[in-house]
Amino acid sequence: MVSSDKMTKTVVVRVDRVVKHRMYRKYVKRKKKFMAHDEMGSAIGDKVRIVETRPLSARKRWRVVEIIQKAEK
Template sequence: MSERGNRKTQIGVVVSDKMDKTVVVKVDRIIKHPVYNKFIKRSARYKAHDEQNQCKVGDQVVIVESRPLSKDKCWKVRQII
């Protein structure tokens, strides 16, 4: 996969692999509350393209931003950690 420019990367955990060539990746991040100054865990779920269907539930993966591949899939799995 050739890199063009600076693409966003995220590290997350595969939570679903039931689709063909697609996995759902849950990405956690920690933010600081603006008023109470407590740290809060926020999570987002991204659909990512997995060409060889090799990701399984529970795998930690690196996903990279790409062009839109379907209605709501615009990430690709770069590697399994």
């Protein structure tokens, strides 16, 4: 899901996942942010698919290939 679109042709994509804690056996949420190149103009809240690509800048190594679901306004 896109969490920020303030940069030109770049979005921050947050990936959430649920994992089981090894010791306590409780499910906990983990999240990670990826900076991705965006030629499609996605907005905050859109669900997008990203793929790894060559390094485009110091922190950008992902690219948006499709918008799966647009955010409701």
